[in-house]
Amino acid sequence: xxxxxxxxxxxxxxxxxxxxxxxxxxxxxxxxxxxxxxxxxxxxxxxxxxxxxxxxxxxxxxxxxxxxxxxxxxxxxxxxxxxxxxxxxxxxxxxxxxxxxxxxxxxxxxxxxxxxxxxxxxxxxxxxxxxxxxxxxxxxxxxxxxxxxxxxxxxxxxxxxxxxxxxxxxxxxxxxxxxxxxxxxxxxxxxxxxxxxxxxxxxxxxxxxxxxxxxxxxxxxxxxxxxxxxxxxxxxxxxxxxxxxxxxxxxxxxxxxxxxxxxxxxxxxxxxxxxxxxxxxxxxxxxxxxxxxxxxxxxxxxxxxxxxxxxxxxxxxxxxxxxxxxxxxxxxxxxxxx
Ligand code: HEM
Numbered sequence: 001x002x003x004x005x006x007x008x009x010x011x012x013x014x015x016x017x018x019x020x021x022x023x024x025x026x027x028x029x030x031x032x033x034x035x036x037x038x039x040x041x042x043x044x045x046x047x048x049x050x051x052x053x054x055x056x057x058x059x060x061x062x063x064x065x066x067x068x069x070x071x072x073x074x075x076x077x078x079x080x081x082x083x084x085x086x087x088x089x090x091x092x093x094x095x096x097x098x099x100x101x102x103x104x105x106x107x108x109x110x111x112x113x114x115x116x117x118x119x120x121x122x123x124x125x126x127x128x129x130x131x132x133x134x135x136x137x138x139x140x141x142x143x144x145x146x147x148x149x150x151x152x153x154x155x156x157x158x159x160x161x162x163x164x165x166x167x168x169x170x171x172x173x174x175x176x177x178x179x180x181x182x183x184x185x186x187x188x189x190x191x192x193x194x195x196x197x198x199x200x201x202x203x204x205x206x207x208x209x210x211x212x213x214x215x216x217x218x219x220x221x222x223x224x225x226x227x228x229x230x231x232x233x234x235x236x237x238x239x240x241x242x243x244x245x246x247x248x249x250x251x252x253x254x255x256x257x258x259x260x261x262x263x264x265x266x267x268x269x270x271x272x273x274x275x276x277x278x279x280x281x282x283x284x285x286x287x288x289x290x291x292x293x294x295x296x297x298x299x300x301x302x303x304x305x306x307x308x309x310x311x312x313x314x315x316x317x318x319x320x321x322x323x324x325x326x327x328x329x330x331x332x333x334x335x336x337x338x
Contacts, residue, residue, distance in 0.1 A: 001251045005260035005278065007240045008252055011231060012285035018231040018250065020287060028171040030229075030287070037286065039160045044172065044290050047150065053293045056095060060298055063090045068305040071337060076316035079333040083302065084188030085110070085181070091298050092180045096173070097149025098139065105135055110181050117326060129174070136170045179291045186225035186329030187216075187299055189320075192306070193333045194219045196315045201270070206307050211272070216299050218272035221264075221279045224255030227328045229283070254280060255328065310337040 002008050011018045019033050029040040046052070067086055071077055085107070093103045109132050116124035139151055154169045164172075195202050205212055231250045236243065244250065258280050259267035282289035289295070306313060316334025323331045 001253050002239065003253050003256040003260075004240060005257045005263045005280070008254075008257040008280060009284060010239060011250065011252065012283065012287070015286050017234055017237050019234050020231060022230045022232050022249065026167060026171045028168055028175065029290075030175055034286065040172075041286070041290065043157050043159050047153070048290050048293050050293070053297060056294070057297065059094050060091060061301060063087070063094060064298065064301040064305050068302070068309050073310075073337050076318070076334050076336055079192040079335050080185060080189040080330055081332075083192060083306075084185035087188060087298060087302055088181045088184035091184070091294075092177060095180075095294065096151065096176075102135075102139075106177070106181070109135070110185075113178075114182075114327065118324065132174055132177070133167075133170045136173050137166065140166060140169060176291065179289070180294070182327075183225050184295060184298065186323070186327065187220055187295070188302060189330040189333045190223045190225055191216060191219050191299065191303055192313065192335055193320045193330060194223070195303075195306075196313045196333075196335045198270075199312065202307060202313060205303070209304055209307075212300050212304055213296060214272035214276055215270075216296070216303055217279055217281055218270055218275055220281050220299075221258045221275055222268055222270065223329070224258055224281070225328045226254050227326050228253060229287075254283075306337070312338045314338060 002011055015033060020031055020037070021033055023031055025031070029037050029044060032040060064087065067083070067090065071082065077083070089103045089106050089110070093100060093106065096102075109128060112124070112128045112131075115121075116128050136151070140155065151169065151173065154164060154172060157164060159168075195205075201215070205215055229252045231252065233244045233246055233248045233250065235246050238244070239250075258264075261267055263278050264271075264275055282292040282295075314336045316336055318332070318334045320330050320334065321332045323329050
């Protein structure tokens with residue numbers, strides 16, 4: 001396990017020694033190294049450009065406003081499912097250009113995936129992966145599919161001068177969906193829990209909404225939504241004084257690196273500006289999160305809307321419950337909107 005900020009940085013910046021090819025399953029682009037990774041990343045990055053984000057922004061804003069307006073006031077709400085998961089599923093469905101009915105199958109798939117991860121049941125995990133692939137294949141084959149959806153763009157895209165195979169499209173879509181649903185759900189739970197316990201921060205952010213972007217990144221540095229990613233060593237190397245042999249597997253522990261006291265001092269202190277340059281929330285190096293602009297957009301919007309559509313966010317009667325590793329964040333966060 002790689003825990004220190006400096007060691008995680010060393011690993012991220014040396015992708016030749018620390019390879020992403022940790023599994024024999026196709027995983028685009030997460031499980032790839034250059035040059036293959038580079039070709040796929042330029043295609044994937046083209047979906048998250050400032051222009052693509054500006055085009056999606058009004059729809060994202062609509063989803064966020066409707067969701068917050070529909071929440072009950074003055075009674076306890078469980079924010080992880082009622083706000084986080086709901087936001088993640090609606091945004092993912094809209095971003096992909098899928099019909100709203102897909103939301104329900106995505107929800108079922110997310111729950112089954114979570115359960116398989118929790119119980120470390122590899123057979124169940126394989127079944128869940130298969131059912132997701134079947135669903136994406138169905139969308140690929142659906143003649144009634146919108147010609148402007150993300151899958152249509154992937155079907156007509158070229159990587160290294162050739163079209164993508166069906167299994168490559170499925171893999172890309174699976175990794176976007178996994179990237180979106182798990183981390184966004186978890187992030188919303190963490191943000192809402194943090195705000196409910198800090199009334200002063202709520203009023204600061206209500207009067208200075210321009211500070212929201214940095215505040216959200218800092219809340220998620222203090223309490224990370226994503227626990228781990230993996231690497232495998234391609235040669236014998238020393239890291240943090242430990243000998244790592246060729247073929248050894250390493251696990252990056254994001255929340256620990258982001259709370260390293262030799263970099264951040266008091267890890268719980270809320271210092272958005274000072275800590276931003278070293279914040280590893282979205283990773284670093286060539287695998288840095290391509291979905292970060294979409295994640296930041298929806299997390300800033302939901303936080304702004306929750307603050308603007310309430311006079312206060314208060315803790316509910318029941319305390320928040322932590323999620324169990326390897327999930328991050330909370331299993332439940334009870335709050336009241338006043
Ligand atoms: C708060 C939300 C999110 C967090 C904290 C997060 C964090 C990360 C981190 C730390 C990595 C680097 C992994 C590594 O080095 O092995 C990563 C990669 C990735 N993320 Fe995200 N992510 C978020 C949201 C998203 C979203 C919304 C999407 C897509 C819609 C996405 C898609 C991906 C993909 C495809 C990769 C692999 C990139 C590569 O290997 O080149 N993520 N993410």
